[in-house]
Amino acid sequence: MSIPLHLYLPIAGNSVNLLVILGLGGGVGLLSGIFGVGGGFLMTPLLIMFGIPPTVAAASDSNQIVGASTSGTLAHFRLGNVDFKMGLILLIGGIAGGTVGVQIIKVLRQLGNADFLINLTYVLMLGIIGSYMFAESLQSMRKTQKKIPAPGPRKESMYGRIVKKLPWQMEFERSGVRVSVLMVLILGILVGILAAIMGVGGGFIMVPVMVYMLRMPMHVVVGTSLFQILFTCINVTIMQAWRNHTVDFILALLLLIGSSVGAQVGAKLGKKLRGDQLKILLASLVLVVMVKMLYELLARPEILLAYVGGH
């Protein structure tokens, strides 16, 4: 017996089961709450798996992240965990990168390769991040006493020396770091391009960038990342709606409702699990999604035709 609650999505051009979409949002939100990381990188592939056209899935997910990151930024702002100066520079780069990314998608849609690029970018990003997280958490589980050394200013690496030589150095008081504005701007552009292509806020890329490349403290990283993601996704949503007509607002709203409730439940569940266990579970999940997408790129497709424009 099928569940009778269906909603017609005029942008996706199909009807979806309301409970399935709410459940999908809830499930990803639950994982997001448990692991304390974003759900965007999981949401878009799952929507694609559930039959939403990839370009609509990616754009609608950006719209959903606007809502999700608003509540997150608000919470972190209250705790004083947002470095506005750093966030603003990353934001300028993110907006420029997001605009470029939307144009790239538009051109690729004309050529019929937008879905291919989205899938390939996902495979690469999920593969890199999943493998890194898996290796790190495995190492950490093996040597529970030996914690991963936090990147500190005491030992000057070659990377550190190069970063210090870059022009337009600026002091970021809230984060307690001094880095080149140019470097922050370029990193923002790169994350913005990826966010537009993948339809995610860029949090799972931005957080490692801030921790390992900008060397910011973790508590400030999360708040600042959310602040930057919020504005990047506002730009991506407007651009995707304006240029590509791929934002399904109803789909985004349903996902937002589901993910918000799921995240709250997940946050409570997450407190009952150990950090290493959480990390390795998340890494496994990321790698499973990556393998599935990689298989789709490598295996002979069931049908050897695709619409131009992703629909």
Next chain:
Amino acid sequence: MKIEYFILFVAIGIFTVSTAAAQDDARMTVEPQAIHIGALFNGTTLTAKGSLPADSEAIVRFMGAPCEFHMKEKGKVGGIMWMNLDSITFKGAPGVCMVSSAVDFNHLEANGGASIGVLRLSGLKGSVQIEANGDGHENAFEEFLKLKQKEGLYREMLGNISYGSASEGQKTFVAQIPIPSRLSPGAYTVELDAVRKGEIVARAEQPVTVNLVGFPALLAALAFGHSALYGILATIIALLAGLGIGLVFQGSGKGGH
């Protein structure tokens, strides 16, 4: 006397011809004649009723208007990854093609006659033009059929037509035609073909219109007609929803990313 015989002969002839014409006649009505896609639309069912020659079988088709489909054919790049390569256009293919029959298509075809074949999905090949760059597109039409069938827009169905009583060489029929949820607004046609020994002996058709109504119509008009405004509104509503959720769950401190 000869004149009377002649008149009688002509009258009998006219009666016989008109009876035969009536027997090879097909009539059909369709309900509803318009499909409205509202917010809760999840496909629907059309009911086609009518009559056809008693010794024929009904094939009912729900057809979309012929259109052009611009596609890419997938191929292997560098012998490793599958991606879209050659451009290919299918001209004159209906957007939707739902074929219903009371009797197994193979059984109908086995009874002889060639015209039955054109009513099947595979029969669309004759009316669809394929334009492509490069060579090696021999199976393109079959792949096109597979794609459309996967989308639920092309389908051959058996057993959704029932017959009623027969009289004066005609029998009644009722067809329940399932309409997929993945439907675009536009003009459609329901066609009835009466088939005897594999040949079409009578035809009838009725138009059906499909349009967006209510919230989907409003949203589509906004998204495609005023796309920048739509994007801004979608953002503002998501922002307000996020703020509302933040207030409801305040104090949790967990963000989406």
